[in-house]
Amino acid sequence: MSYTSRISRRTTLKWLAATMGVSATTACGPERTTPQEDYAERMAKRKTLAPARPVSGTTYGYDPHLVEPALTWEKSMSQDQLDVAARLSDLILPADDRSPAASDVGVPDFIDEWISAPYDNQQYDRERFLALFDWLEQEAQEQFDTGFAEASVDQQKQVLDRIAWYGRVEDGLDTMAAAFRSFRDIAIGAFFASEAGVQDIGYLGNKPVIGPYPGPTPEAIEHLERVLTSLGLAMPEAKYLP
Amino acid sequence: MNAPSGEHDVIVVGSGAGGGMAAWRLAAAGVKVLMLEAGRDYDPYSETPMFNWSREAPLLGGGTPEKDFGYYLASIGGWTLPGEPYVSAEGNEFMWWRSRMLGGRTNHWARNSFRMGPHDFKPYTRDGLGVDWPVSYDEMAPYFDRVEKLIGVYGANDGLENHPDSGPGVLHEPPKPRINELAIKAAANDLGIPCVASRRAVLTKNMGERQACFNATNCGRGCNIGAAFQSTTSLIPWARATGNLEILTNAMVYEVETDRSGKATGVHYIDKISGEHRFIAARVVVLAASACESARILLNSKNAQHPDGVANSSGQVGRNLMDTVGAGIGAQVPALENRPRYNEDGTMGLHLYIPFWDYQRQAAGALDFPRGYHIEIGGQFGEPGIGMGGASGRVDGYGPQVKEDVRRYYGSFIHFSQRGEMIPNEHCYAELDPDQRDAFGIPILRFHYRHTDHEINQTAHFQQNILAIIDRLGGTPTYGTQDDPKDMMAKGGQIIHEVGTARMGDDPATSVLNGSGQSWDVPNLWIMDGAMFASKAHKNPTLTIMALADRSCDHLIEKMRAREI
Structure with missing residues (x-):
């Protein structure tokens, strides 16, 4: 008798960096117009995030295959939402000298897996996270005439600073701040659970001694x-x- | 595993700690055994996710309603099961764990194996509450030795009151403690609280085909090298090898049939695959379906002769339901921040624990609660995942500092779980719901559950002492600081140690079983699971279930050989 090592690794969590990125059109500077026309024009050009697909698939049931796990639900975030999630998780967990950025190890894809899961807890997070993405997008558009994903890091930080820090949450934004903290928890867990994250944190177990x-x-x-x-x-x- | 051959003497219902032990002892003695298991067949050698990373599982392996303790836990079922509901009476809450698989909960239990002591078998004599067991510690000691030797238990003999030493050469060497355990021990030493080697059914030396623990991969997933004890890598294959054990899985027993003479003639079950109802006759019926399931079968076995269910002339079937008293406290300890990394997996469970220490003051009446508890301690460099063992809750904002803070706080958290004795009370019982049935048409259980001041004050004592340990370490509590201990106590059934629903005793008027585990009413009906417990000592019940089943089998085999049954 000897132990059975894992047979295959799920590859579904791999984040395809190539699919991230530039999908928005650049906003053109407005002509001379009245403030009202200016506002209407800006509103018309403003992008909203493409919505997520409906949740589909099933829960994994009471007796799933433990040795070779598989996802039983479809991921559902739109490319726009993935882009925002990628920028947000990289702001939380940027690359440094010990490990890459969150999006390099597939964190946005895990967020997608998480909020697409047909369980009550995850569906609760789905509503909050998607609302958080919409809010980030809307604020970036209003302040900088650009989508959150396309904004500069400084601009992104200006938006995020309104909800990200304890004791400094802007009035009326407590719900967004709570959603951000939950997103951060999940992103941190997914990051450090990755191969690069395990190495970074220095977890030395899960091998026979x-x-x-x-x-x-x-x-x-x-x-x-x-x-x-x-x-x-x-x-x-x-x-x-x- | 098709239709049974019909060549059996004894039917054993259930395949976990009690059922596994009964099958092994009886089969080894030459008795033909048919085991009926309500769950599916389960093969730990091919189904255990040894070394799978959390990231390979959905949701990083975290818990869901279908997998309460995470994706990889080797449990088929949990506090909910599709098609098999139960209810709690209004104002009560009880959580009933079922594992529908060969081997039952032995496949995923924590393997904590603390030995009951002299006080635990005679609690009424000591404090006038509850009832005494019909057996004493001295009578049980050889069985504890025998079972510990058979299943393999690591631990040490510390000579502490009511925490008996094992016989010479019985225990395996305990593993060396980890840093956080040593820190807790240093504080406990300072406060005069013992903190000693834990006892777990995990091998630290090879035993035949079962290999010594290789210090990795969570025992809750099951263990395909046989280091962590479970009936599916030991008792059941051993019993099968005798040629005397036949196993029928997906066989949901719901009734014990009796004849006019009052003897059991066999059991009715539903073949869950075909949905057919079947009857199997046997000379002896052993119920080991788990405390509440065995009680449910008895209560459901109603007929003109037994209007309240078979073996229930005392009215005690389903009564005296107890679970371990549980509460938890956590803390962050600055002294443990940024500590040097090393592999802290160890045996994946407790290396040290805190046994109850205040017996003398308790006996002198200086404490406001009558029974003991122990404390399971932890906190280590675990596999990274959501929460990071508490570290991700310490970060603020975003940016480079987040990673820095997670690295700093990782491994700096400690936690303490109270595991205490509960005293049976009249408000805690399971009964058949008068109206509702499960998907198989079997009446479901309705639970009643309530703690008393005995349990609540015990939790207060736990809280006070643990907060002192945390304070001595310069730590800050992260949970478990409620002003009212009631607010931090686990619900009934939440610690998954439910026992007592067909208790043994000296008096047929107040107990269901005699001191051998034999029904007072039905001589060829025996119960060998947690139902037989007369009290719920703070010690985790599995080891005691096996020691009692081992002893019961001695008596059963003797009576069968003498043709008394």
Whole structure:
């Protein structure tokens, strides 16, 4: 008898970076017009995000295949929505010297999987996240005459700063702020669960360690001893240590 | 697994801890056994998602109503099951877990295997509440040794009051504690609270075909190397190898048939595949369908002779329903931020735990609750996923600081779960709903459940002591700080340790079973699951179910050999 390793990996989570990007037309500067005409013209040019497709497929049931999981529902976000989700998740989790940006590891696609799932909790998030995308889009259009995905990073931040920080949420935007925090939680989870994320955070498990569990490394024990000392606590008895 | 051959002496209903043990003991003794399991056949060797990453599962493997504890949990079913509803009486709430699969809940339990002690078997004698068991710890000790040796349990003998040592050479070496466990232990030591090696049914040395734990992949998924005990990699294959065990899956038993002499003649079941109702005769019927399911079968076995159900002349079937008292507290500990990384999977469960320590003051009347609890502790570098073990809740805004903060807080959280004894009370029971039936036409259960001050005050004691440990570590509680302990207590059934619904005792007027697990009313009807518990000690029930079933089988085999039944 030996353990059975996983047979195949789901590839459905792969985010196709190539499909992201430029779909909006550039807004032209208005001619000399009256303020009313100016407003009407701007409104007419303003893009709204293409809506999501209806939720379709089924829940995975009480007895799904555990070794080779498969999605039983269709993803449903429009390209516009994916673009906004990509920019938003990259603002939250930009690339740095330890790992790539959120969209590079498929976070927007996971958001799509999440809000397309026919479960109550996920459908609750669907309403909030799609409303959040629409709000970001609308605010970008109103302030900068451009879609959120096409706006400059500075412009995106100006919009986001109205809802993103504790204690600094603009009046009347609490619902959007809560939706943003939930989106952030899911995005962070999806990011660090990815291969690159696992490596970044330094999770070293999920591999067989034959023989007795060795316990913490000397470095980890030294660190513990240091912090316990600072708290005025003694290290546990030797038999509990490696 | 087609129609049974008809060559059996004993029918065993259920295939989990009790059913598995009964089948193995009886088959090994040469008794022909037919096992009926309501769920489907299950093969842990091909169906266990060993090493699958969360990212390979839908929704990163998180919980849904169909998979309460996440996609990979080896449970077919949970607190809800399609076509098999149950209800709670108005103002009550009880959650009933069912795993419809060969091996039942043994496939995914936490493997925590704490041994009941002298106080636990004679609770009435100690504090005047509830009832004593008809067996003592001394009578049970050899069975605990035998079962621990058979299934493989790691742990240590610490010589603590009411936490009995195992016999020499019985226990496997416990795994070394992880950093967060050591930190909790350091604080507990300082406060005079014991924190010792946990006991879990996980091998740390090879046992025949079952391999020692290789320190990875969650036990809740099942274990295809056999390190984490489950009946489907041990008792059931062992019993099958004797040639004396036949198994029928998708066989939903709903009634025990009795004759005029009062003896059981067999059971009625529904073949869930064809929908056909069938009857199978047997010399002896052993119910091990889980506490509430076994009670439901008895209550549903009504006839002119047994108007309140078979084996229920005492009226105690379905009564005395208990679950472990549960509550949780979490904390973030700055001293554990940014700590050096290493592989903290270990045996994927408890390496250390806090056993109840306040027996002396309790016996002296200094505490306002009569029974003990233990504390399961945790907090580690787990596989990243939604929530990041609490870390993602600590970030603010967006930008480069978010990743930095998640790295800093990852692994800095600790958590504590109270697992306490509940005392049976008249408000806790399961009965047949007078109107509603499930998809198979079987009357469903209606639950009544209420805690008393005995449980509520125990939770307050837990909270007070854990907040002291957290404070000693310089931590900040993240949950479990409710002013009213009632607001942090788990619902009935939520800890999935339901027991007591056909209790054993010395008096046929107040118990369903005698001290051997044999029905007082129907001599060839035995119950070998959690239903037989006379009390619900804080210790997780699985080990005790197996030790009791082992002992019951000794008595059953003896009576069968003597042709008494």
